[in-house]
Amino acid sequence: MTQPNTRKDSIDKSEQIFQGAIGEFLEKGYAGTSMDKVAAAAGVSKATVYSYFQDKEGLFKALVARMARERFYLVFGTESLQGEPEVVLRRLATKLLDRIARDREYLAFMRLVVGESGRFPDLAQELIRNIVHPGIKELSGYFASHPELKIADSEAVARIVIGGLVYFVLTQEVLQGKEIMPMERDRLIDSLVALLIG
Incomplete structure (x- = not known):
């Protein structure tokens, strides 16, 4: 049984979050975007988004x-x-x-x-x-x-x-x-x- 490549999985997840986030920020603006909406747009759980980014400001700065x-x-x-x-x-x-x-x-x-x-x-x-x-x-x-x-x-x-x-x-x-x-x-x-x- 092969071990999953956690670094690659981590990069893929962060890329998913970034893609979801950019769409939300561009459509709704900074104030109108929530971490819930980012998670939904990215196709990941809210907990996953928070495991990568502490808050919306941290996500935006990373973006x-x-x-x-x-x-x-x-x-x-x-x-x-x-x-x-x-x-x-x-x-x-x-x-x-x-x-x-x-x-x-x-x-x-x-x-x-x-x-x-x-x-x-x-x-x-x-x-x-x-x-x-x-x-x-x-x-x-x-x-x-x-x-x-x-x-x-x-x-x-x-x-x-x-x-x-x-x-x-x-x-x-x-x-x-x-x-x-x-x-x-x-x-x-x-x-x-x-x-x-x-």
Whole structure:
């Protein structure tokens, strides 16, 4: 008789819970989602959900961290930023705008976090801690290692770059503004690279 693979079973159960949770949070918002509803959507018992997550806030924070890791990997990949600045910046901006802007689940999740941020600031801070901060740190380190760019404050410029790209996604996709103030992705990327490279 073979022993069950408890680690694999544990991963499968947590994945079930995450899948159930994301659907509930996106449909009902943070306040409208209960652990009972998550358990039902995930097809597991409420006790199983609580065996993995202490409470709804813990589940939501774990979900934010998980989505952040996945999206960070999609944009920055396994390799650190390496290569000529023009190529690296163009590749980074293209990846961020292409992959994030087309990720409907992630955009819906962003709307949820922004919408709930006034009532639940700790949850919004999880997004900053797990997505924005690592991206800025990575890009800031890259700028600091390239003195030829003549950037006096690498962190401030990294914030400007990431902020500009996030703002583009926010206004075009999250807030549905592409019909009101349309702009082609490549036009934004070309201008951003020109500003930094000179």
